[in-house]
Amino acid sequence: MKTTTRNDHRRIAIIGGGPGGLTLALILQKHGIPSVIYERELEDKSHERGGSLDIHENSGQQALKEAGLFEAFQQVARYEGEDFRLFDKTGKCFIDEVADEDEQGGRPEIDRGVLCDLLLSKLDPTILRYGYKLNKACSLDNGMTELHFENGFVDRADLVIGADGAFSRVRPMLSDTDVSYSGLTMFELNVVDAANRYPDLVAFNRRGKMFALDDNKGILGQLNGDGRIKVYASLKAEREWLQTSGISADKPQEAKSKLLEIFEDWNESLKKYIRYADDAVLPRRIYMLPVGFQWKRNSGVTLIGDAAHVMSPFAGEGVNLAMQDAMELALAIVRNEDQAKAIEEYEEKMYEYASEKARESHDNLVLCFSDDAAPKLNNLMNSLIEQYNIQA
Numbered sequence: 001m002k003t004t005t006r007n008d009h010r011r012i013a014i015i016g017g018g019p020g021g022l023t024l025a026l027i028l029q030k031h032g033i034p035s036v037i038y039e040r041e042l043e044d045k046s047h048e049r050g051g052s053l054d055i056h057e058n059s060g061q062q063a064l065k066e067a068g069l070f071e072a073f074q075q076v077a078r079y080e081g082e083d084f085r086l087f088d089k090t091g092k093c094f095i096d097e098v099a100d101e102d103e104q105g106g107r108p109e110i111d112r113g114v115l116c117d118l119l120l121s122k123l124d125p126t127i128l129r130y131g132y133k134l135n136k137a138c139s140l141d142n143g144m145t146e147l148h149f150e151n152g153f154v155d156r157a158d159l160v161i162g163a164d165g166a167f168s169r170v171r172p173m174l175s176d177t178d179v180s181y182s183g184l185t186m187f188e189l190n191v192v193d194a195a196n197r198y199p200d201l202v203a204f205n206r207r208g209k210m211f212a213l214d215d216n217k218g219i220l221g222q223l224n225g226d227g228r229i230k231v232y233a234s235l236k237a238e239r240e241w242l243q244t245s246g247i248s249a250d251k252p253q254e255a256k257s258k259l260l261e262i263f264e265d266w267n268e269s270l271k272k273y274i275r276y277a278d279d280a281v282l283p284r285r286i287y288m289l290p291v292g293f294q295w296k297r298n299s300g301v302t303l304i305g306d307a308a309h310v311m312s313p314f315a316g317e318g319v320n321l322a323m324q325d326a327m328e329l330a331l332a333i334v335r336n337e338d339q340a341k342a343i344e345e346y347e348e349k350m351y352e353y354a355s356e357k358a359r360e361s362h363d364n365l366v367l368c369f370s371d372d373a374a375p376k377l378n379n380l381m382n383s384l385i386e387q388y389n390i391q392a
């Protein structure tokens with residue numbers, strides 16, 4: 001698609017400078033369409049929000065191509081990060097996949113901070129406003145939207161895009177539906193500098209992801225590009241359980257001991273993910289929007305990424321969808337002078353692919369925390385490989 005320069009003075013405001021918001025602004029910028037990003041944090045915090053993300057060929061990688069960043073991405077992506085191991089609680093191994101680095105597979109890994117640095121490296125810094133937390137957005141009679149920020153600033157925009165994550169402040173303009181607790185609680189832990197401090201754990205984990213699933217619980221490990229192993233000790237629990245569990249971020253040593261009790265009868269090589277972790281524990285309840293969520297169309301407001309379809313991380317699609325949405329919306333804006341038409345085109349397409357992924361994510365969540373989850377996940381992955389081979 002050719003680069004165009006728009007002189008229509010339309011004001012586009014993007015709320016949220018996560019992977020979705022940054023990708024959107026960058027693709028618009030590439031086509032000469034100005035926008036402004038309002039981000040609540042005082043600076044980019046994506047390194048602290050950590051976590052390695054696999055970037056898929058047909059979504060995240062496509063968006064990086066549209067943003068002109070694919071070659072730079074290939075330089076920093078970790079193709080070896082596609083290693084995957086699956087165990088049950090006894091340490092029985094069901095899957096032991098070693099990625100072929102030279103093959104440059106379809107789902108290489110990148111740390112969230114590195115991905116955001118990449119996007120920021122090409123973005124005009126003057127469009128990014130840090131320290132602007134949106135409190136409220138409301139429609140005006142002239143079709144514009146008024147944005148009220150916590151710092152007292154007020155702006156008006158012709159097009160507002162909520163890229164402000166699961167707890168979006170833009171979403172209430174379009175729908176009364178709120179996120180609901182998925183039934184899964186995760187505890188995020190970190191084994192920093194793992195190769196030097198705990199080579200036995202790195203040898204066990206290998207270069208990518210390790211899933212251990214059993215008894216409706218899971219220990220998930222992933223080697224990140226900065227040398228840490230990020231760990232998610234996860235379990236099905238009532239929403240209120242966290243308050244009474246005695247596991248809190250304020251008392252990390254106690255929290256680790258309690259987690260070791262919860263996983264008491266698990267194989268020692270799996271418990272090391274908790275035992276070796278640094279003394280910081282971050283509890284997270286996992287929230288989701290209903291599968292197939294849609295909202296009342298508004299020709300001046302739309303949503304992308306988690307704001308539009310937050311789902312559990314068990315399809316590994318969240319960041320990929322956020323970037324795909326950004327690409328689809330940006331290109332619809334480029335194609336259509338008529339803003340209402342651009343939003344309609346984007347939303348119709350997005351509802352279709354996002355609902356499919358939300359269903360997959362929900363089904364995977366149910367499977368991963370059901371009885372005999374490891375053999376079931378093994379069967380599912382084998383049947384997907386079989387289907388893929390038949391199609392190829």
Ligand SMILES: Cc1cc2nc3c(=O)[nH]c(=O)nc-3n(C[C@H](O)[C@H](O)[C@H](O)COP(=O)(O)OP(=O)(O)OC[C@H]3O[C@@H](n4cnc5c(N)ncnc54)[C@H](O)[C@@H]3O)c2cc1C
Binds near residue numbers: 135
């Ligand atoms: C534990 C866990 C593991 C995950 N693992 C994976 C994975 O392996 N693969 C994958 O693809 N996805 C994964 N995800 C999901 C992925 O992180 C998200 O889907 C992705 O970050 C969504 O991007 P986004 O830009 O839509 O929103 P976010 O990344 O949430 O960014 C939203 C931005 O908006 C800002 N903001 C929020 N509120 C306001 C406000 N009121 N005003 C202004 N700014 C605001 C925030 O500070 C933030 O910068 C995981 C998520 C979790 C919780």
